Amino acid sequence: MILDRITINPNICLGQPTIRGMRITVSLVLNLVANKMSFNEILTAYPELEEEDILQSLRYASWISSEKTKIIYSDKIVNG
Template identity: 50%
Template sequence: MDSKQLLDRITINPEVMIGKPTIRGLRITVEQILKALAAGITVQELLEDYPELEPEDIQAVLLYAAELVSEEQVFEVGTGT
């Protein structure tokens, strides 16, 4: 599955989860999955806990997060000294 196909799995709908990015329109947010992974929950555990998820959904979440981070820009702020 290519990047576009993966990113197409991430949906944003103002009527679902107040417009937060979700997986395939389900009531499972990108944020939920990222926080679960950061807390040490394994992909296998996520797939067991959310049987509607597919392994490609987890890949899509990680790619989506990577794309957002790649767009970040950091600017040095002068101290005035």
Template identity: 50%
Template sequence: MFERITFSSDVMGGRACVRGMRITVSLVLSLLANRMTVAEILEAYPYLESEDILACLEYAAYLASEEVYSLAETAA
């Protein structure tokens, strides 16, 4: 589902990374949250691609879409 987002216990302690590199999803999201543009990120990290940044946003959106169910609903 997220081909550009990888997990490996050998890289950054198993945190979500971009294509196996030592660039975490949380770093990319933090840069965006601090108003860095995609162009600025790509300039600072030339081994990243714009599709990597989009993949980080898609992964974050996926994680944020979780639903909460009450135990009463699941028991019925």
């Protein structure tokens, strides 16, 4: 899976994943999709975005949510 449009830079948006180094976060794009905005509506509202940016945001979310996590409860680490 190629996610070459998703960038993380500690100097941009506090290190949150962004689209191509712009100040548009992956979480913003995901929120727009989750709130039933169509790709065309998103691209109209954010003309600097391209369809592939939206697709890679969705792929990134899928990849992140599939990773194993460790949940910390006080002093114990529980594998999730």
